[in-house]
Amino acid sequence: MNLDITLSDLRMAQTMLAPYIITTPVLEAPSLLTPGGHSILLKAENLQRSGSFKMRGASYGIAQLTQEQRRRGIIAYSTGNHAQAVALAAQFQQMPATIVMSPDAPALKVERTRKSGATIVWAEPMSQARRDLAEKLAEEHQLTLIPPYDHRDILLGQGTIGLEIMEQCAPAAVFVPIGGGGLIAGIALAIKFVHPSIQIIGVEPEWENDAWQSFTQGKLVSLPAASKSIADAIRVQAVGELPYVVLRRYVDEIVTVSETQIAMATLSALAETHLVLEPAGAVALAAARSYQGSLPAGKPVVAIASGGNTTLETLWSLTAM
Numbered sequence: 001m002n003l004d005i006t007l008s009d010l011r012m013a014q015t016m017l018a019p020y021i022i023t024t025p026v027l028e029a030p031s032l033l034t035p036g037g038h039s040i041l042l043k044a045e046n047l048q049r050s051g052s053f054k055m056r057g058a059s060y061g062i063a064q065l066t067q068e069q070r071r072r073g074i075i076a077y078s079t080g081n082h083a084q085a086v087a088l089a090a091q092f093q094q095m096p097a098t099i100v101m102s103p104d105a106p107a108l109k110v111e112r113t114r115k116s117g118a119t120i121v122w123a124e125p126m127s128q129a130r131r132d133l134a135e136k137l138a139e140e141h142q143l144t145l146i147p148p149y150d151h152r153d154i155l156l157g158q159g160t161i162g163l164e165i166m167e168q169c170a171p172a173a174v175f176v177p178i179g180g181g182g183l184i185a186g187i188a189l190a191i192k193f194v195h196p197s198i199q200i201i202g203v204e205p206e207w208e209n210d211a212w213q214s215f216t217q218g219k220l221v222s223l224p225a226a227s228k229s230i231a232d233a234i235r236v237q238a239v240g241e242l243p244y245v246v247l248r249r250y251v252d253e254i255v256t257v258s259e260t261q262i263a264m265a266t267l268s269a270l271a272e273t274h275l276v277l278e279p280a281g282a283v284a285l286a287a288a289r290s291y292q293g294s295l296p297a298g299k300p301v302v303a304i305a306s307g308g309n310t311t312l313e314t315l316w317s318l319t320a321m
Helices: 007-017 054-063 067-072 081-092 107-115 127-141 152-168 182-194 210-217 241-250 259-273 279-290 312-318
Strands: 026-033 039-044 074-077 097-101 119-122 173-177 199-205 253-257 301-305
Touching (some): 007 054, 007 152, 007 182, 026 279, 039 279, 054 081, 054 152, 074 081, 081 097, 081 107, 097 107, 107 119, 152 182, 152 241, 173 182, 173 279, 182 199, 199 279, 210 241, 210 253, 253 279, 259 279, 259 312, 279 301
Parallel strands (some): 039 301, 074 097, 097 119, 173 301, 199 253
Antiparallel strands (some): 026 039
């Protein structure tokens, strides 16, 4: 599969996105360290508009549409963060949006999606079921589909995070959560184009480890059903075909973390940096705090704090884990 993405494309996307997103900070807490003593910096995408990195890919994808496509409207499928991002991006760019969600999506994410003016349609709680229904409705109603991860425009939008990191610090490695793979694919392309020696390390929950299996087996692996991981935003049963190509070529390693590690990292982010992260947003931090691999001395690592769309009740429940 031809990636057809260059550093120039990524920089053009960064320029185009400027009116719609914010440049998120990289934050340090002295107490956040890898087992080898490397400082852990958090790329605070939870502070992004819509509360997650998804605003980047959604906004860039929508910005590519023709006037006729804008008039007819867009459709997306998501368990929450992509839903919120597409709904908000559509509101900013003044076009109708329909979102296919599942009944197991967190109520907060459903409410915020609806408040941004989107129409919500329900599907069975599987990523393939959401995709199938969205594609069916797109064809029936001539809507443009804004996919959550398996598309060139989405990778370009998410890749602008990598460009920002390169402007903000010089890390030894970047830890990135994996759901459908669009985030890690975009970041990997941006960083490897600029500084190939920086390690890109993907992270999944142990209970939702399809990307780890795909990476280690050398073929795309799909899980039979969604897990009960607390990292709901990345409960995706298979990475996309385009992200998988990038994973195989540009990602150095994929690791998994336990539910307890995810909970502890979520609470540590709150205590040490005052950042509110949802569990999926703390997966990369959990991996950085436990990583036993070799890293160049004297440099920090970056963990992508990918989202903060959560509730006090969820955070409180983590204290019992």
